[in-house]
Amino acid sequence: MRLTQGAFSFLPDLTDAQIAKQVQYCIDKGWAVNIEFTDDPHPRNTYWEMWGMPMFDVKDAAGIVFELNECRKAHAGHNYIRVSAFDSTHTWESLRLSFITDRPADEPGFALERQEVDGRAIRYTTRSYAAQRPEGTRY
Amino acid sequence: MNALIDDVKTADATEAVDLAAEFNNSGLVEVFDELDRDLIGLAPVKKRLREIAALLLVDRARARFGLNAVSPTLHMSFTGNPGTGKTTVALRMAEILHRLGYVRKGHLVTVTRDDLVGQYIGHTAPKTKEILKRAMGGVLFIDEAYYLYRPENERDYGQEAIEILLQVMENQRDDLVVILAGYADRMERFFMANPGFRSRVAHHIDFPDYSQGELFEIGGRILAGMNYKLSAEAGEAFTRYIELRILQPHFANGRSVRNALDRARLRQANRLFAAGKPVTAEDLVTILAEDILVSRVFSGGIDSYPPIRS
Numbered sequence: 242m243r244l245t246q247g248a249f250s251f252l253p254d255l256t257d258a259q260i261a262k263q264v265q266y267c268i269d270k271g272w273a274v275n276i277e278f279t280d281d282p283h284p285r286n287t288y289w290e291m292w293g294m295p296m297f298d299v300k301d302a303a304g305i306v307f308e309l310n311e312c313r314k315a316h317a318g319h320n321y322i323r324v325s326a327f328d329s330t331h332t333w334e335s336l337r338l339s340f341i342t343d344r345p346a347d348e349p350g351f352a353l354e355r356q357e358v359d360g361r362a363i364r365y366t367t368r369s370y371a372a373q374r375p376e377g378t379r380y
Numbered sequence: 381m382n383a384l385i386d387d388v389k390t391a392d393a394t395e396a397v398d399l400a401a402e403f404n405n406s407g408l409v410e411v412f413d414e415l416d417r418d419l420i421g422l423a424p425v426k427k428r429l430r431e432i433a434a435l436l437l438v439d440r441a442r443a444r445f446g447l448n449a450v451s452p453t454l455h456m457s458f459t460g461n462p463g464t465g466k467t468t469v470a471l472r473m474a475e476i477l478h479r480l481g482y483v484r485k486g487h488l489v490t491v492t493r494d495d496l497v498g499q500y501i502g503h504t505a506p507k508t509k510e511i512l513k514r515a516m517g518g519v520l521f522i523d524e525a526y527y528l529y530r531p532e533n534e535r536d537y538g539q540e541a542i543e544i545l546l547q548v549m550e551n552q553r554d555d556l557v558v559i560l561a562g563y564a565d566r567m568e569r570f571f572m573a574n575p576g577f578r579s580r581v582a583h584h585i586d587f588p589d590y591s592q593g594e595l596f597e598i599g600g601r602i603l604a605g606m607n608y609k610l611s612a613e614a615g616e617a618f619t620r621y622i623e624l625r626i627l628q629p630h631f632a633n634g635r636s637v638r639n640a641l642d643r644a645r646l647r648q649a650n651r652l653f654a655a656g657k658p659v660t661a662e663d664l665v666t667i668l669a670e671d672i673l674v675s676r677v678f679s680g681g682i683d684s685y686p687p688i689r690s
Binding site for chain 2: 293296298299300301302303304305307308
């Protein structure tokens with residue numbers, strides 16, 4: 242099951258040229274671009290591991306694509322990698338754009354668990370099949 | 381470079397490209413006019429810059445006809461004595477390359493050894509990469525580049541920085557242009573010890589020393605920029621000052637001239653203050669001969685701080 246988090250996730254994977262253009266857009270807006278990765282695809286897993294520092298002072302997308310490629314060397318194939326752009330202007334102070342650039346070849350998806358409580362009430366839980374194995378061996 | 385080729389429509393083989401018009405349209409005329417106006421002397425440097433611009437324009441025209449143009453190596457080394465305008469030209473270079481579309485942003489990142497080389501094992505690579513990332517899309521100017529290589533210490537981390545630099549210079553030629561600068565003899569030694577650098581740097585530009593006339597002109601330019609002027613006698617005194625100063629050690633071309641004028645301004649201010657009279661605008665902008673003649677240079681000393689004892 243294809244993970245659909247962040248922008249562009251219903252589109253085919255972006256090419257490097259497309260990623261560079263999106264990143265350049267973020268830089269031109271003055272947002273700090275980050276590269277993050279994780280092997281826990283649960284939608285509530287908001288904070289992914291950061292690859293290096295947020296790149297505040299990079300002026301051109303080539304620098305970020307360079308770093309993305311470094312991250313891919315270490316993590317591609319068994320991690321999700323995403324690029325996010327943080328807007329630090331007052332009243333925004335939050336992510337403005339986030340999109341997945343790399344995903345594992347095989348995405349097993351999520352199980353929906355129904356827990357019957359208090360008579361006929363039901364609580365729902367999603368659980369990633371991948372996350373059942375320990376960290377680092379999931380994909 | 382790639383983005384550039386994408387944007388340009390392929391022309392018919394019969395169509396002609398007017399290079400002069402290309403030159404005018406790219407806005408390079410103003411850059412070169414400014415260069416001629418603002419930078420005194422440096423004829424070989426200006427000639428070389430024009431040659432590079434011509435090469436890039438021709439490459440662009442070739443791309444228009446679908447002729448495969450390998451993006452040229454634009455890494456450069458600027459050699460010359462202190463104060464000959466290497467940094468100033470590097471700044472202009474960034475702008476020229478930007479106008480020609482060879483760097484996307486045209487910013488200049490100036491670094492020296494301590495920005496690239498770390499203090500402990502494993503510190504150098506991230507530091508160098510950080511700088512390279514910042515410079516991408518623009519020009520990386522490495523001042524006193526020969527300090528990167530310290531042959532006397534084989535465990536020096538400079539070597540690591542050099543390796544990363546070389547790798548990026550080779551693989552990401554489209555993304556950034558590296559300019560190395562330093563004194564001619566030491567740069568020569570640096571290139572001898574790092575043959576990888578020599579082959580990756582296509583343009584070696586030598587900055588000549590300024591002549592006395594040029595230095596005087598530079599002085600005039602600096603003063604005009606600060607709204608000062610030399611009286612006629614002060615002009616003569618300044619000419620003599622330059623004659624004497626050139627022969628002394630630690631002479632740093634344009635920089636020495638600027639320092640000398642800064643000191644002359646200081647003396648002028650003191651003179652006006654000590655006179656205790658109301659001053660006119662004319663007094664405030666004029667530097668008199670006595671402000672210059674007090675300089676240690678005229679009494680055989682060196683006009684530098686701290687004073688060098690003989």
